[in-house]
Amino acid sequence: MSIRWPRLLSPTNLSQIIRMQKNPLTALKIFSEAQSKYPNYRHNGPVYATMIGILGSSGRITEMKEVINQMKNDSCECKDSVFVAAIKTYARAGLLDEAVSLFKNLSQFNCVNWTQSFNTLVEIMVEESKLEDACRLFVEHCCGWEVSSRVRSLNLLMLALCQKGRSDIALHVFQEMDYQSCNPDRESYRILMRGLCEDRRLNEAAHLLYSMFWRISQKGCAEDIVIYRILLDALCDNGKIEEAVEILGKILRKGLKAPKKFRHQLDLSQYTYGEDTEGIKRLINEALVRGGNPSLASYSAMAIDLYNENKIVEADAVLNEMQDRGFRPTSVVYGAKAAALCKERKVVEAVEVIEKEMVRANCVPTVKLFSIVVRGLCHEKQSVLAFEFLKKMEKQVGCVADKETYSVLVDGLCSESGFLEASRVLQEMLIKSRLPCAETYSKVIRGLCSVGRQYDAGMWLEEMISQAILPDYTVWNSLVASVCCDIANIEACSEVYNRLKSTTSM
Numbered sequence: 001m002s003i004r005w006p007r008l009l010s011p012t013n014l015s016q017i018i019r020m021q022k023n024p025l026t027a028l029k030i031f032s033e034a035q036s037k038y039p040n041y042r043h044n045g046p047v048y049a050t051m052i053g054i055l056g057s058s059g060r061i062t063e064m065k066e067v068i069n070q071m072k073n074d075s076c077e078c079k080d081s082v083f084v085a086a087i088k089t090y091a092r093a094g095l096l097d098e099a100v101s102l103f104k105n106l107s108q109f110n111c112v113n114w115t116q117s118f119n120t121l122v123e124i125m126v127e128e129s130k131l132e133d134a135c136r137l138f139v140e141h142c143c144g145w146e147v148s149s150r151v152r153s154l155n156l157l158m159l160a161l162c163q164k165g166r167s168d169i170a171l172h173v174f175q176e177m178d179y180q181s182c183n184p185d186r187e188s189y190r191i192l193m194r195g196l197c198e199d200r201r202l203n204e205a206a207h208l209l210y211s212m213f214w215r216i217s218q219k220g221c222a223e224d225i226v227i228y229r230i231l232l233d234a235l236c237d238n239g240k241i242e243e244a245v246e247i248l249g250k251i252l253r254k255g256l257k258a259p260k261k262f263r264h265q266l267d268l269s270q271y272t273y274g275e276d277t278e279g280i281k282r283l284i285n286e287a288l289v290r291g292g293n294p295s296l297a298s299y300s301a302m303a304i305d306l307y308n309e310n311k312i313v314e315a316d317a318v319l320n321e322m323q324d325r326g327f328r329p330t331s332v333v334y335g336a337k338a339a340a341l342c343k344e345r346k347v348v349e350a351v352e353v354i355e356k357e358m359v360r361a362n363c364v365p366t367v368k369l370f371s372i373v374v375r376g377l378c379h380e381k382q383s384v385l386a387f388e389f390l391k392k393m394e395k396q397v398g399c400v401a402d403k404e405t406y407s408v409l410v411d412g413l414c415s416e417s418g419f420l421e422a423s424r425v426l427q428e429m430l431i432k433s434r435l436p437c438a439e440t441y442s443k444v445i446r447g448l449c450s451v452g453r454q455y456d457a458g459m460w461l462e463e464m465i466s467q468a469i470l471p472d473y474t475v476w477n478s479l480v481a482s483v484c485c486d487i488a489n490i491e492a493c494s495e496v497y498n499r500l501k502s503t504t505s506m
Contacts, residue, residue, distance in 0.1 A: 003030060009038045011047045018050060022435070024058040025468040027051065028067070043071075045078035052082055056089035058435070058469070061098075064089065068102070077110045083117040091124045099124070100137070106146070114146040122153045126160045134160070142180065151182050155191055162195025170195050171204060184215070190227050197234035205231050206247065213254045222298035224255060225288045226305040232288075236281050248284055256288075282314060289318065296327045303329075307336035310343055323361070334358055335369045342376030350376050351389065367393075371405040378412030386412060387421050394428075403434040410440050419447035423456060430463070438469045445475050449482035457482070 006013050014034050018027035031051050035041055048071040055064035068086060071078060083106060090099035103121050106114050118141060125134035134157065142150050154177055161170040174192050177184050189212055196205040209231050212224065228251045235244035285306075289298050299322035306315035315337065322329060334353055341350040350373050354365045370393040377386035386409055393399045401409075406429045413422035422444050429436050441464045448457035457479055464471055 005037060009034060009041050011044045014041075014043075015047050015050045018054065021054075022430075023466060023468045024054050024060050025063070027054050028060075028063055031067075043074060043076060045071075045076055045082070048074075048076065048078060049082040049085070053085050056085055058467070059089075059093070059437070060468075061089065061093055061095065065098075072109050075110050080111060080113050080116040083109075083111070083114070084120045087117060087120050087124070091128075096124065096128065096130075100133075103137075103141075112146065113148060114141075114144075115148045118142075118147045119152045119156075123156050126156050131157075131160050131164075149182075150180055151177070151185055151188065154180070154182060155185075155187050158188065158195070159191050162191060162198070165199060167192065167195035167199045167201055167204075171201075171208075174208075186223065186227070190230070193227050193230045197230055200234075200238065202231075202234060202238065202240070205234065209247070209251075209255075213250075222256070222295050223301045225298055226301050228255060229285060229288060229302070229305065232284050233281055236277050236284070241277075241280055244280075244284065248287060251288070282317075285314070285318075289321075294325060294327075296322075296330075299325075299327055300330060300333050303333050304336040307333075307340040310340050312337070312340050312344065315340070329361055329363060331358070331363055331366045331369055334361075334363060335366070335372060338369060338372050338376070342372060342379070345380055347373070347376045347380045347382060351385075365393075365399075367399050367401065370399060371401060374401070374405055375408050378408050381412075381416060383409060383412030383416050384418055384421065387418070387425065390425070400432050401434070403429070403436075406432075406434050407436065407440050410436070410444060414443045414447045417447070417451075419444065419451055419453070422447060423453075423460070426460065435467065438464070438472070441469065442472055442475050445471075446478040449478040452482065454479065454482050 003017060014031070018030055021027040021030065028051065031043075031047070035043070048067065051067050052064055052071075055061075055067060064086065071082075083102065086102060087099040090096065090102070099121060103114070103117055106117065118137075122134050122138060125131070125137065138150075138153055138157065141147060142153070154173060158170040158173050161167065161173065170192055174184060174188065177188070189208065193205055193208055196202070196208065209228065212227065232244045232248060232251075235241070235247070285302060289302050299318060303315050303318040303322065306312075306318060319329060319333065319337070334357065338350045338353045341347070341353065354369065354373060358365055370389070374386045374390055374393075377383065377389065390401060390405075390409060393401065406425060410422045410425050410429075413419070413425065426436060426440070426444050429440075441460060445457045445460050445464075448454070448460070461471060461475065461479065
């Protein structure tokens with residue numbers, strides 16, 4: 001290992017140097033040598049965060065834990081985000097107990113705000129169905145000065161309870177928020193409203209709606225319509241259409257602060273009660289959007305909500321009306337549409353959202369939107385088309401796929417025997433500094449061996465080892481079996497073997 005050390009070393013310099021290293025162990029060695037080479041130098045929080053992030057993303061758990069302990073002993077000031085990264089790393093590795101232990105020992109670090117770490121750990125516990133542990137963690141730490149906001153954690157707990165059909169307990173949690181000195185946000189109301197309606201607790205849902213009028217709806221925010229819609233749809237689905245129409249009037253007057261000219265009575269004469277509930281719901285949705293002074297926010301909120309529920313026809317109608325009225329849809333709306341189409345396995349239409357609809361609307365697609373479509377294509381066994389789509393994405397200024405999207409594409413290409421294309425994607429990942437994980441390398445190497453590309457497989461194996469990633473035994477087995485089946489390539493593979501041997505012995 002040879003690097004060019006600067007005459008004077010600053011934490012910023014060191015962060016730049018270790019980020020440039022492909023091998024995380026090489027970066028760790030440079031990190032460790034810095035203080036011996038520069039007696040007056042001291043690591044700071046950002047340098048520790050960089051080193052911990054590098055080790056965590058490469059799966060070097062033991063080394064990451066050692067650096068975290070070193071940071072604790074140095075007592076340098078650090079941000080909550082460094083612990084968020086470590087907690088997520090532990091969770092990905094199936095070491096949730098380590099994540100909990102780290103959080104419970106944060107008092108030993110020079111960190112004054114644990115809000116992100118607290119919320120992240122609660123979220124992980126909820127996702128892993130450890131609801132009792134999440135509640136226990138919340139009770140133990142929610143009142144400490146280190147956690148400045150508890151709303152997100154409470155929302156997560158309410159969501160988990162509602163998903164288990166216990167909106168009654170979620171309602172108690174919501175009511176306790178006042179005693180916790182927490183102000184429920186729009187997400188709090190949305191989660192609880194959906195939970196109550198799904199459990200057919202419509203009276204409680206109606207009271208919740210009224211509480212919105214004097215709390216978060218005082219300014220008549222257009223985004224509130226998605227919460228109102230949940231209750232109105234539920235009332236219609238349960239045959240309470242007259243009540244839904246009555247509440248709609250209150251929403252227009254008190255919730256959306258609609259001008260009097262928009263508060264007209266709905267004409268339901270064309271619908272037969274109990275037979276065309278969907279038509280009545282569409283009419284109510286139109287009244288919600290138009291009644292509260294139609295705006296980009298109201299149309300966008302309604303369209304996104306409908307797309308998220310896979311009600312594509314209704315959402316398209318809102319999108320079309322939105323454009324007819326001169327409002328320009330954002331990439332978020334188109335992203336929701338593309339995601340809905342991918343869920344319905346209509347990936348060709350999802351591609352057209354970017355290539356046709358967004359072009360007509362003069363809207364620039366984002367990395368997130370491209371990634372949604374790439375993943376959808378891969379899931380539908382159209383990875384070659386996804387590969388071409390990724391090339392278009394890269395031509396757009398500022399659009400570089402993230403590591404996860406590249407990995408999904410490699411997996412898709414390998415599952416369809418497109419190993420040479422997968423190899424090219426892997427090369428692109430390295431060029432864009434999206435370092436692949438062991439499993440991504442392994443799939444490409446095994447695939448290349450299966451089509452007789454032993455030399456290419458050997459090169460990737462060498463690259464894998466250069467990054468201190470240990471190959472699984474199946475990778476070695478694939479390479480050996482491939483060589484034995486093709487003696488003509490024995491000389492080339494012998495060269496690869498000698499190079500690998502010299503690499504691993506360094």
